[in-house]
Amino acid sequence: MTDATELVKLSAAEMAAKIRNKEVSSRELTEAHLDVIEKAEPSIDAFLKVSAETALAEADAFDKKNAAGETEGLPELAGVPIAIKDMIVTKGIETTAASKILEGWVPPYDATVISKIKAAGMPILGKTNLDEFAQGSSTEHSAYKTTKNPWNTEHVPGGSGGGSASAVGAFEAPIALGTDTGGSIRQPGAFTGTVGVKPTYGGVSRFGAIAMASSLDQIGPVSRTVLDAALLHEVIGGHDKRDSTSIPREVPPVVAAAREGLKMDLKGVKVGLIKELGGEGFQPDVEARFNESVKLLEDMGAEVVEISCPHFPAALGAYYIIMPSEVSSNLARYDGMRYGLRVMPPAGVPQTAANMMAYTREAGFGDEVKRRIILGTYALSAGYYDAWYGSAQKVRTLIIEDFAKAFEQVDVLVSPTAPTTAFKFGEKTADPITMYLGDVATIPANMGGVPAMSIPAGLSEEGLPVGFQFFAPQMQDEKMYKPAAALEAALEGKWGGPVWNSLKTPWLDEA
Template sequence: MTDVIRMTAAEVAAKIHAGELSAVEVTQAHLDRIAKVDDQIKAFLHVDAEGALETARKVDADIAAGKAPASPLAGVPLALKDVLTTEGVPTTCGSKTLEGWIPPYDSTVRRRLREADVVVLGKTNMDEFAMGSSTENSAFGPTHNPWDTTRVPGGSGGGSSASLAAFEAPLAIGTDTGGSIRQPAAVTGTVGVKPTYGSVSRYGLVAFSSSLDQAGPCARTVLDAALLHEIIAGHDPLDSTSINQPVPPVVEAAKQGMSGDLSGVRVGVVTEFQGEGYQPGVLRSFEAAVQQLRDLGAEIVEVSCPNFRYALPAYYLINPSECSSNLARFDAMRYGLRVGDDGTRSAEEVMSLSREAGFGAEVKRRIMIGTYALSAGYYDAYYGSAQKVRTLIIRDFEAAYQQVDVLVSPTTPTTAFKIGERIDDPMAMYVADLCTIPANLAGNAALSVPSGLSDDDGLPVGLQVMAPALADDRMYRVAAAYEQARDAAAGRTVLDQIPEL
């Protein structure tokens, strides 16, 4: 293993921009790593070696010509979740329905990455249309957790998180509808951020649940995530729900946090996200993390958010409802899989056969739940009630943020579970997102930072830090301070402890 692939994005960028490393050799090192280990991990659905090297060559040419780099991350490789459209590069969303589809347009995230000269290595595996918490719902097979390849890397963005932990890329993009960035980060020992809803454009993000979906940065350090955050966030006139306000200064906040002082910061521990149902090792890791925050000078307060216990059921009405409508477009008429078009069947029959063949079990389950929840006569009881719960959860957050600056909890109740363990038990799978869902329902910011390894199974645990909408900088400061204290106390990073592949 060469040093290059173990470096942080900030370190790689500094070396490339200083001319000490070429972007091409950095890119090639990561492509070589992918070639070497991805058979075991299966993080990537598509590797765009030529596209990546082309960007790298441009960066090197610019630096040779004395031009300033296009961004602080110019030349740094990145793994892109396959739910974001990429012009000329396949985009499948982990579904048979879109196998072979090559979008004619770029998502805004891809465009921003391109403009920043970030090197996109390829597209990462995911649960089909981002529905799942293990990546087992991918039509193209599961991704394996680099900590233990018999275990899941979380989901839906398991490909992105695994690529970081396997040193296939120092940066990745995920999307988080109910925890799909944070939960995979937690179980792979990496950092994952769900920015405030509306701060990263959804244009070109294939919609699963429009009012919840948010793309965000994934990395191995909080600072790297912050650097990537500032590249992908910002107002986009192509997304009506995009916020037209300055991006919070997250890089500055991360750097401030790295100074190691959290005095004056009020941290709320969410009462509802502890106790029964949580793996003991996860709770112990969480408690140690809270103690470390206290040691950094933070004021720790217990905060109750009583309506959070309704978040999961409300989420599983809103999310399938929007999903049932968003996925209606996959009808074989204009793109995607077409089945049964033999000249004897009507368009309606072809639509039906194609959807039957193109969607997996979890997608069908959610389409059916959502169709039911929106039906006349059930709308008020289901979708309507869920929206009321959503309002109550927003109020719980508002009340909590009157008392504290950030909230913390475990990111997910357990460490990585075994592949196959929960696949036949949807409820057990859904519980993985118990702690992450409230921030999606409220549209707030939240991230997961590793809090070390669980003492009962030696697998990574995540600490969730949540912040009010447009106060993303607060959680970056707290997470960066914690990360540094954690590594200082342990004398190594969490990923330093990952077994060799």
């Protein structure tokens, strides 16, 4: 094992400590990860674009400031490199949302979270792959490539944020940013053995996040440890006047909560098992790992009770009306008139603006995006709006009420992150409904606007990661970080180390 290999297997917090102690430079860390990317990408395909020159220049700029003593007051992760889901706008770096309709678009501005990352001196390694416009659960719907799961390259990494999850899981990046509309950070986290966090809706600015479904989308951290997720959450969180949905409050004390959790004392913490998220349809070894984890929470002093959230089973159906409706509205702007792809009608077809828009959208959007635009346009159409969209919003209110009643009784709620482990490529693409059903456990958090987190809970009999999910009350994200960090530590004791100790990494292990 080379020194560089040892370096990339550290947690982001450990990397940050080495930078502070002048044991390693930001450039050395960035070079080490770029080396892994070069070796791993033929197998993993996590990145749509690697911005090596930019990343090294950013690392050098940080190192220069660090040497001059000008980094005082920067976030703890200062100097640590990061990967960015290609749903988030980056000035000077092509941003496509994995769609042909945005191919070649280089934004003239940064998303708020990117501005914060740059201010922290964190080099951007590149943009990661996703399902086109974040619409999918397997990263099979990208217009450019198919990302593989580092645990088994015949299996999907989850979606839509499979690129960020696989990059972190394969040690191509220590941390990453994703977006979560119905589980797009947490479900890939479960499938790849990484930690994925969806903060409270409005707790992290969405300015510069390409909109899929505006009332559901949320940017959040991808990492290998709970503490790393908390440290990144602290960097990107907070109020932003450019985002009308941003909550004007400080970032919750997530880092302090994660560090408190590492003491593995959960006396006084009340945990609610969601009755409706388990049983039929959940893979037996997923439930087995979940039950083992619940027992570990009890062993650390947590009080565990069963909680009923009776409207959660209806969340899936309501989500798949609200989300396509917002997709239909948000994606109407991609018409070839202002930016992105433009396809003119062929000879013999009237050269009108309407025809140009039709040919552009036909060529620019993939099948899954078109499917959701059609569904959403139908749900919003005259005569169906009240019956479909209006009814779905009423269900959403009932889900919010379920969360409110549950959090009157417990501090956090828990469930498996996904009903199954990572499935094989092509296994579910022929039947979109089967694919959609896989979001049953993650969607309630987006519908209710509450924070949620997935952490690795061990491996299935096939040797694939299983995810364990925490939910917390709105703007009380710290409440999930403490038990999540405690469970992570307890599980490491059970496994004899982090789950990724079991991951075979030929791209790292070659001499």
